[in-house]
Protein backbone atom coordinates (compact mmCIF):
# COMPACT_ATOMS: atom_id res chain seq x y z
CA UNK A 1 0.00 0.00 0.00
CA UNK A 2 1.25 3.50 -0.75
CA UNK A 3 1.83 5.79 2.22
CA UNK A 4 0.30 8.93 0.76
CA UNK A 5 -2.08 9.22 -2.10
CA UNK A 6 -3.45 12.47 -3.47
CA UNK A 7 -6.42 11.96 -5.79
CA UNK A 8 -7.52 14.71 -8.14
CA UNK A 9 -6.88 17.47 -5.60
CA UNK A 10 -8.19 20.92 -6.48
CA UNK A 11 -7.80 24.20 -4.66
CA UNK A 12 -8.80 27.69 -5.72
CA UNK A 13 -7.85 30.99 -4.10
CA UNK A 14 -10.46 33.25 -5.58
CA UNK A 15 -9.95 32.97 -9.31
CA UNK A 16 -6.52 31.41 -8.92
CA UNK A 17 -6.41 27.66 -9.57
CA UNK A 18 -3.49 26.90 -7.26
CA UNK A 19 -3.85 23.14 -7.13
CA UNK A 20 -5.13 21.68 -10.36
CA UNK A 21 -6.24 18.04 -10.38
CA UNK A 22 -3.09 16.87 -8.63
CA UNK A 23 -2.47 13.14 -8.36
CA UNK A 24 0.56 12.05 -6.40
CA UNK A 25 1.55 8.79 -4.76
CA UNK A 26 4.33 8.24 -2.25
CA UNK A 27 5.67 4.76 -1.55
CA UNK A 28 6.74 3.94 2.00
CA UNK A 29 10.45 4.48 2.50
CA UNK A 30 11.15 6.81 -0.40
CA UNK A 31 12.67 10.27 -0.49
CA UNK A 32 10.60 12.27 -2.90
CA UNK A 33 11.41 15.80 -3.97
CA UNK A 34 8.85 18.29 -5.15
CA UNK A 35 10.28 21.02 -7.36
CA UNK A 36 8.85 23.80 -9.46
CA UNK A 37 9.03 27.53 -9.97
CA UNK A 38 7.95 30.00 -7.29
CA UNK A 39 4.20 30.19 -7.04
CA UNK A 40 3.73 26.75 -8.59
CA UNK A 41 1.60 25.71 -5.61
CA UNK A 42 4.08 23.54 -3.75
CA UNK A 43 3.56 24.99 -0.27
CA UNK A 44 -0.18 25.01 -0.85
CA UNK A 45 -0.04 21.31 -1.59
CA UNK A 46 1.65 20.79 1.80
CA UNK A 47 -1.04 22.81 3.52
CA UNK A 48 -3.68 20.66 1.88
CA UNK A 49 -1.94 17.50 3.04
CA UNK A 50 -1.71 18.94 6.56
CA UNK A 51 -5.30 20.15 6.73
CA UNK A 52 -4.50 23.84 7.00
CA UNK A 53 -6.31 24.34 3.73
CA UNK A 54 -9.19 22.21 2.56
CA UNK A 55 -9.41 21.10 -1.05
CA UNK A 56 -12.33 22.18 -3.19
CA UNK A 57 -12.47 18.61 -4.43
CA UNK A 58 -10.37 15.49 -4.34
CA UNK A 59 -9.16 13.10 -1.67
CA UNK A 60 -6.13 12.60 0.54
CA UNK A 61 -5.32 9.08 1.68
CA UNK A 62 -2.71 8.36 4.30
CA UNK A 63 -1.72 4.74 4.84
CA UNK A 64 -4.98 3.78 3.19
CA UNK A 65 -7.15 5.98 5.40
CA UNK A 66 -9.08 8.89 3.95
CA UNK A 67 -7.90 11.87 6.00
CA UNK A 68 -9.41 14.62 3.83
CA UNK A 69 -11.80 15.75 6.57
CA UNK A 70 -9.49 15.34 9.57
CA UNK A 71 -8.27 18.28 11.65
CA UNK A 72 -4.57 19.11 11.45
CA UNK A 73 -3.62 17.81 14.88
CA UNK A 74 -5.39 14.54 14.15
CA UNK A 75 -3.36 14.12 10.94
CA UNK A 76 -0.20 14.69 12.98
CA UNK A 77 -1.33 11.89 15.31
CA UNK A 78 -1.66 9.60 12.26
CA UNK A 79 2.05 10.08 11.53
CA UNK A 80 2.49 13.26 9.50
CA UNK A 81 4.96 15.98 10.45
CA UNK A 82 6.22 19.15 8.83
CA UNK A 83 8.93 21.77 8.70
CA UNK A 84 7.44 24.92 7.23
CA UNK A 85 8.96 27.12 4.55
CA UNK A 86 9.32 30.03 6.98
CA UNK A 87 10.89 28.49 10.10
CA UNK A 88 8.17 28.19 12.71
CA UNK A 89 10.26 27.74 15.82
CA UNK A 90 9.07 29.18 19.14
CA UNK A 91 11.22 32.30 18.94
CA UNK A 92 10.95 33.47 22.53
CA UNK A 93 11.84 30.10 24.05
CA UNK A 94 15.19 28.37 24.40
CA UNK A 95 16.34 25.80 21.87
CA UNK A 96 16.07 23.14 24.54
CA UNK A 97 12.51 24.11 25.43
CA UNK A 98 11.53 24.06 21.77
CA UNK A 99 12.58 20.43 21.60
CA UNK A 100 11.03 19.64 24.96
CA UNK A 101 7.64 20.87 23.72
CA UNK A 102 7.98 18.67 20.65
CA UNK A 103 9.10 15.60 22.60
CA UNK A 104 7.02 15.82 25.77
CA UNK A 105 4.01 13.97 24.44
CA UNK A 106 6.12 10.85 23.82
CA UNK A 107 8.59 10.97 26.74
CA UNK A 108 8.75 12.24 30.29
CA UNK A 109 11.16 12.74 33.17
CA UNK A 110 14.75 11.60 32.78
CA UNK A 111 13.93 9.84 29.52
CA UNK A 112 12.68 13.14 28.10
CA UNK A 113 15.92 14.89 29.05
CA UNK A 114 18.08 12.23 27.43
CA UNK A 115 15.93 12.28 24.27
CA UNK A 116 16.43 16.06 24.07
CA UNK A 117 20.20 15.57 24.44
CA UNK A 118 20.20 12.91 21.73
CA UNK A 119 18.29 15.15 19.36
CA UNK A 120 20.56 18.14 20.10
CA UNK A 121 23.54 15.99 19.13
CA UNK A 122 21.83 14.78 15.96
CA UNK A 123 21.13 18.39 14.97
CA UNK A 124 24.54 19.68 16.03
CA UNK A 125 22.91 22.23 18.32
CA UNK A 126 24.34 21.12 21.70
CA UNK A 127 26.17 24.37 22.33
CA UNK A 128 23.11 26.43 21.35
CA UNK A 129 20.65 24.67 23.64
CA UNK A 130 20.33 27.55 26.13
CA UNK A 131 20.01 30.18 23.40
CA UNK A 132 16.72 31.81 22.58
CA UNK A 133 15.55 30.22 19.35
CA UNK A 134 14.90 33.63 17.81
CA UNK A 135 18.63 34.39 18.02
CA UNK A 136 19.72 31.39 15.96
CA UNK A 137 21.03 31.78 12.42
CA UNK A 138 18.58 30.99 9.66
CA UNK A 139 20.18 27.61 9.00
CA UNK A 140 20.14 26.69 12.69
CA UNK A 141 16.45 27.57 12.88
CA UNK A 142 15.84 25.22 9.96
CA UNK A 143 17.63 22.43 11.80
CA UNK A 144 15.81 23.14 15.02
CA UNK A 145 12.47 22.93 13.29
CA UNK A 146 13.50 19.74 11.50
CA UNK A 147 14.38 18.44 14.97
CA UNK A 148 10.94 19.36 16.26
CA UNK A 149 9.30 17.73 13.27
CA UNK A 150 11.18 14.44 13.67
CA UNK A 151 10.53 14.40 17.43
CA UNK A 152 7.12 13.02 16.61
CA UNK A 153 8.72 9.97 14.90
CA UNK A 154 6.52 10.58 11.85
CA UNK A 155 5.95 8.04 9.11
CA UNK A 156 5.96 10.87 6.58
CA UNK A 157 8.12 13.94 7.02
CA UNK A 158 7.23 17.00 4.94
CA UNK A 159 10.08 19.48 4.45
CA UNK A 160 9.33 22.80 2.79
CA UNK A 161 12.61 24.27 1.51
CA UNK A 162 14.75 22.82 4.31
CA UNK A 163 18.03 24.24 3.00
CA UNK A 164 16.92 27.80 2.24
CA UNK A 165 19.53 30.20 3.55
CA UNK A 166 22.15 27.49 4.06
CA UNK A 167 25.72 27.39 2.79
CA UNK A 168 26.66 24.50 0.44
CA UNK A 169 28.28 22.67 3.39
CA UNK A 170 25.22 23.12 5.56
CA UNK A 171 23.01 22.00 2.69
CA UNK A 172 25.08 18.85 2.34
CA UNK A 173 24.83 18.19 6.08
CA UNK A 174 21.06 18.59 5.88
CA UNK A 175 21.02 16.09 3.03
CA UNK A 176 22.91 13.61 5.19
CA UNK A 177 20.47 14.18 8.02
CA UNK A 178 17.58 13.40 5.72
CA UNK A 179 19.31 10.27 4.45
CA UNK A 180 19.95 9.03 7.99
CA UNK A 181 16.30 9.56 8.87
CA UNK A 182 15.30 7.74 5.72
CA UNK A 183 17.61 4.84 6.56
CA UNK A 184 15.66 4.51 9.82
CA UNK A 185 12.48 4.08 7.82
CA UNK A 186 11.10 7.61 7.51
CA UNK A 187 9.44 8.56 4.25
CA UNK A 188 10.32 12.08 3.17
CA UNK A 189 8.63 14.55 0.85
CA UNK A 190 10.79 17.64 0.38
CA UNK A 191 10.12 20.85 -1.51
CA UNK A 192 13.50 22.14 -2.61
CA UNK A 193 15.04 24.61 -5.02
CA UNK A 194 18.63 23.60 -4.42
CA UNK A 195 19.37 21.02 -7.14
CA UNK A 196 22.51 19.86 -5.35
CA UNK A 197 20.29 18.78 -2.46
CA UNK A 198 17.79 17.15 -4.82
CA UNK A 199 20.59 15.24 -6.58
CA UNK A 200 21.98 14.15 -3.22
CA UNK A 201 18.78 12.74 -1.71
CA UNK A 202 15.94 12.35 -4.19
CA UNK A 203 14.88 8.89 -5.28
CA UNK A 204 12.00 10.33 -7.25
CA UNK A 205 11.16 13.86 -8.32
CA UNK A 206 7.86 15.51 -9.12
CA UNK A 207 7.74 18.83 -10.95
CA UNK A 208 4.80 21.08 -10.17
CA UNK A 209 3.96 23.89 -12.57
CA UNK A 210 0.94 26.21 -12.42
CA UNK A 211 -0.68 23.91 -9.89
CA UNK A 212 -0.34 20.82 -12.07
CA UNK A 213 1.95 17.82 -12.02
CA UNK A 214 4.19 18.69 -14.93
CA UNK A 215 6.65 15.80 -14.90
CA UNK A 216 7.70 12.93 -12.70
CA UNK A 217 10.62 10.53 -12.63
CA UNK A 218 14.13 9.89 -11.40
CA UNK A 219 16.45 12.87 -11.01
CA UNK A 220 18.27 11.86 -14.20
CA UNK A 221 15.02 11.78 -16.17
CA UNK A 222 13.95 15.15 -14.82
CA UNK A 223 17.28 16.82 -15.52
CA UNK A 224 17.26 15.40 -19.04
CA UNK A 225 13.69 16.60 -19.69
CA UNK A 226 13.85 19.65 -21.95
CA UNK A 227 10.34 20.79 -21.11
CA UNK A 228 11.32 20.95 -17.42
CA UNK A 229 14.45 22.88 -18.27
CA UNK A 230 12.35 25.34 -20.21
CA UNK A 231 9.97 26.15 -17.37
CA UNK A 232 12.29 25.85 -14.44
CA UNK A 233 15.77 24.42 -14.33
CA UNK A 234 17.10 26.54 -17.13
CA UNK A 235 15.85 29.89 -15.98
CA UNK A 236 16.51 30.05 -12.25
CA UNK A 237 19.36 27.63 -11.74
CA UNK A 238 21.45 27.78 -14.87
CA UNK B 239 4.67 10.34 47.15
CA UNK B 240 6.99 10.43 44.15
CA UNK B 241 4.16 12.10 42.26
CA UNK B 242 4.06 14.81 44.91
CA UNK B 243 7.83 15.28 44.73
CA UNK B 244 7.79 15.64 40.98
CA UNK B 245 5.09 18.28 41.40
CA UNK B 246 7.36 20.18 43.78
CA UNK B 247 10.16 20.06 41.24
CA UNK B 248 7.84 21.94 38.88
CA UNK B 249 7.90 24.93 41.22
CA UNK B 250 10.93 26.00 39.23
CA UNK B 251 11.34 26.01 35.50
CA UNK B 252 11.86 28.04 32.37
CA UNK B 253 8.40 29.58 32.60
CA UNK B 254 8.86 31.25 35.99
CA UNK B 255 11.45 33.71 37.23
CA UNK B 256 13.17 32.76 40.47
CA UNK B 257 14.96 29.57 41.43
CA UNK B 258 17.29 28.08 43.99
CA UNK B 259 18.04 28.85 47.63
CA UNK B 260 18.26 32.60 47.12
CA UNK B 261 14.81 32.93 45.66
CA UNK B 262 13.03 30.60 48.05
CA UNK B 263 14.88 32.15 51.01
CA UNK B 264 13.57 35.54 49.94
CA UNK B 265 10.14 34.00 49.43
CA UNK B 266 10.22 32.66 53.02
CA UNK B 267 11.26 36.05 54.40
CA UNK B 268 8.51 37.88 52.51
CA UNK B 269 5.97 35.31 53.65
CA UNK B 270 7.14 35.62 57.28
CA UNK B 271 6.84 39.40 57.11
CA UNK B 272 3.35 39.05 55.60
CA UNK B 273 2.36 36.63 58.39
CA UNK B 274 3.72 38.88 61.13
CA UNK B 275 2.37 42.11 59.66
CA UNK B 276 -1.06 42.09 61.41
CA UNK B 277 0.72 41.92 64.78
CA UNK B 278 2.24 45.33 64.08
CA UNK B 279 -0.82 46.97 62.60
CA UNK B 280 -4.46 47.70 63.41
CA UNK B 281 -7.50 45.88 62.10
CA UNK B 282 -8.62 48.74 59.86
CA UNK B 283 -5.28 49.00 58.04
CA UNK B 284 -5.06 45.24 57.73
CA UNK B 285 -8.54 45.27 56.20
CA UNK B 286 -7.32 47.76 53.60
CA UNK B 287 -4.36 45.56 52.81
CA UNK B 288 -6.67 42.61 52.18
CA UNK B 289 -8.41 44.79 49.62
CA UNK B 290 -5.14 44.91 47.64
CA UNK B 291 -4.64 41.17 47.89
CA UNK B 292 -8.15 40.59 46.59
CA UNK B 293 -7.24 42.13 43.25
CA UNK B 294 -4.13 40.05 42.75
CA UNK B 295 -6.20 37.04 41.64
CA UNK B 296 -7.75 38.88 38.70
CA UNK B 297 -4.29 40.19 37.81
CA UNK B 298 -3.03 36.59 37.85
CA UNK B 299 -5.91 35.62 35.59
CA UNK B 300 -4.61 38.08 33.00
CA UNK B 301 -1.08 36.87 33.55
CA UNK B 302 -2.20 33.34 32.65
CA UNK B 303 -4.46 34.18 29.70
CA UNK B 304 -2.53 37.11 28.25
CA UNK B 305 1.03 36.88 29.55
CA UNK B 306 1.46 33.13 29.14
CA UNK B 307 -1.32 32.31 26.67
CA UNK B 308 -0.98 35.35 24.43
CA UNK B 309 -4.73 36.03 24.20
CA UNK B 310 -5.73 39.48 25.40
CA UNK B 311 -9.03 39.20 27.26
CA UNK B 312 -10.76 42.46 28.04
CA UNK B 313 -13.52 40.70 29.89
CA UNK B 314 -12.03 39.29 33.07
CA UNK B 315 -14.34 41.62 34.97
CA UNK B 316 -17.30 39.69 33.54
CA UNK B 317 -16.18 36.61 35.49
CA UNK B 318 -15.37 38.81 38.46
CA UNK B 319 -18.92 40.14 38.41
CA UNK B 320 -20.62 36.82 37.78
CA UNK B 321 -18.80 35.21 40.69
CA UNK B 322 -19.38 38.25 42.92
CA UNK B 323 -23.11 38.34 42.22
CA UNK B 324 -23.18 34.55 42.41
CA UNK B 325 -21.76 34.63 45.91
CA UNK B 326 -24.29 37.31 46.87
CA UNK B 327 -27.29 35.43 45.52
CA UNK B 328 -26.22 32.14 47.09
CA UNK B 329 -25.43 33.47 50.55
CA UNK B 330 -28.41 35.84 50.71
CA UNK B 331 -30.62 32.84 50.02
CA UNK B 332 -28.92 30.15 52.05
CA UNK B 333 -27.14 32.09 54.78
CA UNK B 334 -23.77 31.43 56.30
CA UNK B 335 -24.39 28.51 58.63
CA UNK B 336 -22.58 25.15 58.32
CA UNK B 337 -19.74 26.72 56.33
CA UNK B 338 -22.07 27.49 53.43
CA UNK B 339 -20.18 30.69 52.55
CA UNK B 340 -17.18 28.53 51.64
CA UNK B 341 -19.41 26.32 49.51
CA UNK B 342 -20.79 29.48 47.94
CA UNK B 343 -17.24 30.62 47.21
CA UNK B 344 -16.56 27.43 45.30
CA UNK B 345 -19.96 27.41 43.57
CA UNK B 346 -19.72 31.06 42.52
CA UNK B 347 -16.26 30.52 41.06
CA UNK B 348 -17.66 27.40 39.39
CA UNK B 349 -20.49 29.40 37.80
CA UNK B 350 -17.98 31.92 36.41
CA UNK B 351 -15.88 29.03 35.08
CA UNK B 352 -18.93 27.43 33.49
CA UNK B 353 -19.79 30.69 31.78
CA UNK B 354 -16.19 30.81 30.52
CA UNK B 355 -16.58 27.30 29.11
CA UNK B 356 -19.56 28.46 27.03
CA UNK B 357 -18.02 31.76 25.93
CA UNK B 358 -14.60 30.21 25.37
CA UNK B 359 -16.01 27.33 23.35
CA UNK B 360 -17.79 29.78 21.08
CA UNK B 361 -14.63 31.89 20.68
CA UNK B 362 -11.86 29.32 20.37
CA UNK B 363 -13.75 26.71 18.39
CA UNK B 364 -15.12 29.53 16.24
CA UNK B 365 -11.51 30.55 15.67
CA UNK B 366 -11.97 34.04 17.11
CA UNK B 367 -8.50 35.25 17.98
CA UNK B 368 -6.31 38.29 18.37
CA UNK B 369 -8.01 41.64 18.61
CA UNK B 370 -11.45 40.08 18.05
CA UNK B 371 -11.09 38.10 21.23
CA UNK B 372 -10.53 41.37 23.06
CA UNK B 373 -13.58 42.92 21.42
CA UNK B 374 -15.89 39.99 22.17
CA UNK B 375 -14.80 39.72 25.80
CA UNK B 376 -15.14 43.48 26.31
CA UNK B 377 -18.60 43.44 24.73
CA UNK B 378 -19.66 40.63 27.05
CA UNK B 379 -18.59 42.42 30.22
CA UNK B 380 -20.18 45.73 29.16
CA UNK B 381 -23.38 43.87 28.27
CA UNK B 382 -23.47 42.29 31.70
CA UNK B 383 -22.94 45.70 33.28
CA UNK B 384 -25.83 47.16 31.26
CA UNK B 385 -28.01 44.23 32.13
CA UNK B 386 -27.36 44.39 35.86
CA UNK B 387 -27.79 48.16 35.84
CA UNK B 388 -31.43 47.88 34.76
CA UNK B 389 -32.43 45.40 37.46
CA UNK B 390 -33.53 48.05 39.94
CA UNK B 391 -37.19 47.01 40.08
CA UNK B 392 -38.51 44.59 42.72
CA UNK B 393 -39.33 42.06 39.96
CA UNK B 394 -35.57 41.47 39.55
CA UNK B 395 -34.69 39.02 42.27
CA UNK B 396 -33.32 35.51 42.57
CA UNK B 397 -34.97 33.86 45.54
CA UNK B 398 -34.76 36.39 48.33
CA UNK B 399 -31.79 38.24 46.79
CA UNK B 400 -32.76 41.54 45.14
CA UNK B 401 -30.43 42.48 42.29
CA UNK B 402 -31.01 46.20 42.94
CA UNK B 403 -29.84 47.69 39.63
CA UNK B 404 -27.16 50.30 39.80
CA UNK B 405 -27.21 50.48 43.58
CA UNK B 406 -25.88 46.99 43.67
CA UNK B 407 -26.43 44.04 45.92
CA UNK B 408 -25.42 44.30 49.54
CA UNK B 409 -25.59 42.81 53.02
CA UNK B 410 -24.45 39.35 52.02
CA UNK B 411 -22.63 37.59 54.87
CA UNK B 412 -18.82 37.61 55.03
CA UNK B 413 -16.92 34.37 54.60
CA UNK B 414 -17.47 32.23 57.67
CA UNK B 415 -15.44 29.23 58.77
CA UNK B 416 -17.44 26.66 60.74
CA UNK B 417 -15.80 25.92 64.08
CA UNK B 418 -16.90 23.81 67.02
CA UNK B 419 -18.44 26.21 69.52
CA UNK B 420 -18.52 29.44 67.55
CA UNK B 421 -18.06 29.96 63.80
CA UNK B 422 -15.22 32.26 62.77
CA UNK B 423 -16.61 35.18 60.81
CA UNK B 424 -13.99 36.66 58.47
CA UNK B 425 -14.76 40.35 58.62
CA UNK B 426 -12.51 42.64 56.62
CA UNK B 427 -9.65 42.57 59.07
CA UNK B 428 -7.12 40.10 60.44
CA UNK B 429 -9.16 36.92 59.93
CA UNK B 430 -9.89 37.61 56.27
CA UNK B 431 -6.29 38.73 55.81
CA UNK B 432 -4.91 35.33 56.76
CA UNK B 433 -7.54 33.53 54.71
CA UNK B 434 -6.77 35.54 51.58
CA UNK B 435 -3.01 35.40 52.14
CA UNK B 436 -3.21 31.62 52.45
CA UNK B 437 -5.28 31.39 49.28
CA UNK B 438 -2.88 33.68 47.44
CA UNK B 439 0.19 31.64 48.40
CA UNK B 440 -1.61 28.43 47.42
CA UNK B 441 -2.74 29.82 44.04
CA UNK B 442 0.68 31.31 43.32
CA UNK B 443 2.50 28.04 43.99
CA UNK B 444 -0.11 25.99 42.13
CA UNK B 445 0.19 28.26 39.09
CA UNK B 446 3.99 27.96 39.18
CA UNK B 447 3.63 24.19 39.05
CA UNK B 448 1.05 24.39 36.28
CA UNK B 449 3.08 26.77 34.13
CA UNK B 450 6.24 24.68 34.42
CA UNK B 451 4.37 21.50 33.54
CA UNK B 452 3.95 20.11 30.05
CA UNK B 453 0.59 21.91 29.97
CA UNK B 454 2.33 25.25 30.57
CA UNK B 455 4.79 24.39 27.81
CA UNK B 456 1.95 24.02 25.34
CA UNK B 457 0.34 27.28 26.50
CA UNK B 458 3.47 29.33 25.79
CA UNK B 459 4.03 27.39 22.57
CA UNK B 460 0.59 28.53 21.39
CA UNK B 461 1.50 32.11 22.32
CA UNK B 462 4.75 31.86 20.35
CA UNK B 463 3.34 30.17 17.26
CA UNK B 464 -0.11 28.54 17.25
CA UNK B 465 0.35 26.93 13.84
CA UNK B 466 3.58 25.22 14.92
CA UNK B 467 1.94 24.08 18.16
CA UNK B 468 -0.93 22.50 16.24
CA UNK B 469 1.55 20.85 13.86
CA UNK B 470 3.17 19.17 16.85
CA UNK B 471 -0.14 17.42 17.35
CA UNK B 472 -1.70 19.64 20.00
CA UNK B 473 -5.39 20.48 19.74
CA UNK B 474 -4.71 24.11 20.50
CA UNK B 475 -8.35 25.12 20.83
CA UNK B 476 -8.70 22.73 23.76
CA UNK B 477 -5.63 24.19 25.48
CA UNK B 478 -6.79 27.74 24.87
CA UNK B 479 -10.21 26.93 26.28
CA UNK B 480 -8.76 25.35 29.43
CA UNK B 481 -6.47 28.35 29.95
CA UNK B 482 -9.38 30.70 29.48
CA UNK B 483 -11.45 28.80 32.05
CA UNK B 484 -8.59 28.79 34.58
CA UNK B 485 -8.29 32.54 34.06
CA UNK B 486 -12.03 32.99 34.52
CA UNK B 487 -11.94 31.02 37.76
CA UNK B 488 -9.11 33.23 39.07
CA UNK B 489 -11.05 36.37 38.18
CA UNK B 490 -14.04 34.78 39.90
CA UNK B 491 -12.00 34.30 43.08
CA UNK B 492 -11.31 38.03 43.05
CA UNK B 493 -15.01 38.71 42.55
CA UNK B 494 -16.11 36.56 45.47
CA UNK B 495 -13.41 37.88 47.80
CA UNK B 496 -14.25 41.46 46.84
CA UNK B 497 -17.95 40.88 47.50
CA UNK B 498 -17.30 39.13 50.81
CA UNK B 499 -14.80 41.81 51.83
CA UNK B 500 -17.07 44.81 51.32
CA UNK B 501 -20.35 42.88 51.58
CA UNK B 502 -21.57 44.51 48.41
CA UNK B 503 -21.17 44.43 44.65
CA UNK B 504 -22.41 46.78 41.93
CA UNK B 505 -22.72 46.60 38.12
CA UNK B 506 -19.87 49.09 37.74
CA UNK B 507 -17.52 46.30 38.85
CA UNK B 508 -18.05 45.04 35.27
CA UNK B 509 -17.85 48.47 33.59
CA UNK B 510 -15.27 50.01 31.35
CA UNK B 511 -13.02 51.43 34.07
CA UNK B 512 -13.14 48.21 36.06
CA UNK B 513 -12.23 46.25 32.93
CA UNK B 514 -9.33 48.52 32.06
CA UNK B 515 -7.67 48.74 35.48
CA UNK B 516 -6.45 45.13 35.84
CA UNK B 517 -5.05 45.36 32.32
CA UNK B 518 -3.09 48.43 33.33
CA UNK B 519 -1.80 46.81 36.52
CA UNK B 520 -0.41 43.79 34.72
CA UNK B 521 0.83 45.77 31.72
CA UNK B 522 2.70 48.08 34.08
CA UNK B 523 3.66 45.54 36.73
CA UNK B 524 4.46 42.67 34.40
CA UNK B 525 2.39 39.95 32.81
CA UNK B 526 4.87 37.44 31.44
CA UNK B 527 5.78 35.99 34.81
CA UNK B 528 3.69 35.06 37.86
CA UNK B 529 5.99 36.67 40.43
CA UNK B 530 6.21 39.91 38.45
CA UNK B 531 2.43 40.03 38.22
CA UNK B 532 1.94 39.57 41.97
CA UNK B 533 4.64 42.05 43.00
CA UNK B 534 3.87 44.50 40.21
CA UNK B 535 0.14 44.56 40.92
CA UNK B 536 0.67 45.17 44.63
CA UNK B 537 3.18 47.95 43.96
CA UNK B 538 0.95 49.66 41.38
CA UNK B 539 -2.11 49.36 43.62
CA UNK B 540 -0.25 50.84 46.57
CA UNK B 541 1.02 53.72 44.41
CA UNK B 542 -2.48 54.27 43.06
CA UNK B 543 -3.91 54.36 46.59
CA UNK B 544 -1.25 56.81 47.71
CA UNK B 545 -2.08 59.09 44.79
CA UNK B 546 -5.82 58.92 45.30
CA UNK B 547 -5.28 61.02 48.41
CA UNK B 548 -4.60 63.89 46.02
CA UNK B 549 -7.75 63.15 44.05
CA UNK B 550 -8.79 60.09 42.07
CA UNK B 551 -8.85 61.87 38.71
CA UNK B 552 -5.12 62.64 39.03
CA UNK B 553 -4.48 59.05 39.99
CA UNK B 554 -6.19 57.84 36.82
CA UNK B 555 -4.25 60.27 34.66
CA UNK B 556 -1.05 59.17 36.36
CA UNK B 557 -1.93 55.53 35.65
CA UNK B 558 -2.40 56.37 31.99
CA UNK B 559 0.96 58.11 31.81
CA UNK B 560 2.60 55.21 33.64
CA UNK B 561 1.06 52.77 31.16
CA UNK B 562 2.38 54.65 28.15
CA UNK B 563 5.83 54.99 29.70
CA UNK B 564 5.97 51.30 30.58
CA UNK B 565 4.97 50.22 27.10
CA UNK B 566 7.70 52.46 25.69
CA UNK B 567 10.51 51.81 28.16
CA UNK B 568 9.90 48.42 29.76
CA UNK B 569 7.45 46.46 27.61
CA UNK B 570 7.77 43.42 29.88
CA UNK B 571 6.58 45.44 32.86
CA UNK B 572 8.31 47.40 35.57
CA UNK B 573 9.30 44.44 37.76
CA UNK B 574 11.17 42.55 35.04
CA UNK B 575 12.48 45.84 33.66
CA UNK B 576 13.81 46.77 37.09
CA UNK B 577 15.41 43.34 37.58
CA UNK B 578 17.06 43.50 34.16
CA UNK B 579 18.35 46.97 34.98
CA UNK B 580 19.79 45.69 38.27
CA UNK B 581 21.39 42.82 36.39
CA UNK B 582 23.01 45.17 33.88
CA UNK B 583 24.20 47.43 36.70
CA UNK B 584 25.72 44.49 38.53
CA UNK B 585 27.40 43.29 35.35
CA UNK B 586 28.92 46.71 34.75
CA UNK B 587 30.06 46.86 38.36
CA UNK B 588 31.77 43.46 38.29
CA UNK B 589 33.33 44.35 34.94
CA UNK B 590 34.87 47.46 36.42
CA UNK B 591 36.02 45.62 39.54
CA UNK B 592 37.52 42.78 37.49
Ligand SMILES: Nc1ncnc2c1ncn2[C@@H]1O[C@H](COP(=O)(O)OP(=O)(O)O)[C@@H](O)[C@H]1O
Pocket residue numbers: 013016018036037038039040041042043044045
Ligand atom coordinates in the same frame (compact mmCIF):
# COMPACT_ATOMS: atom_id res chain seq x y z
N1 LIG C 1 -3.68 31.86 1.55
C1 LIG C 1 -3.58 32.26 0.26
N2 LIG C 1 -4.51 33.08 -0.25
C2 LIG C 1 -4.44 33.48 -1.55
N3 LIG C 1 -3.48 33.09 -2.39
C3 LIG C 1 -2.52 32.27 -1.94
C4 LIG C 1 -2.52 31.80 -0.59
N4 LIG C 1 -1.45 30.99 -0.40
C5 LIG C 1 -0.81 30.96 -1.60
N5 LIG C 1 -1.46 31.71 -2.52
C6 LIG C 1 -1.07 31.86 -3.92
O1 LIG C 1 -1.03 30.59 -4.49
C7 LIG C 1 0.07 30.46 -5.37
C8 LIG C 1 0.94 29.31 -4.94
O2 LIG C 1 1.58 29.63 -3.73
P1 LIG C 1 2.54 28.60 -2.99
O3 LIG C 1 1.83 27.33 -2.80
O4 LIG C 1 3.05 29.26 -1.78
O5 LIG C 1 3.69 28.44 -4.06
P2 LIG C 1 5.14 27.79 -3.93
O6 LIG C 1 5.30 27.22 -2.57
O7 LIG C 1 5.17 26.77 -5.02
O8 LIG C 1 6.12 28.89 -4.22
C9 LIG C 1 0.79 31.80 -5.36
O9 LIG C 1 0.35 32.54 -6.47
C10 LIG C 1 0.34 32.43 -4.09
O10 LIG C 1 0.32 33.82 -4.21
Ligand SMILES: [Mg+2]
Pocket residue numbers: 042043044085160
Ligand atom coordinates in the same frame (compact mmCIF):
# COMPACT_ATOMS: atom_id res chain seq x y z
MG1 LIG D 1 6.59 27.69 -1.05
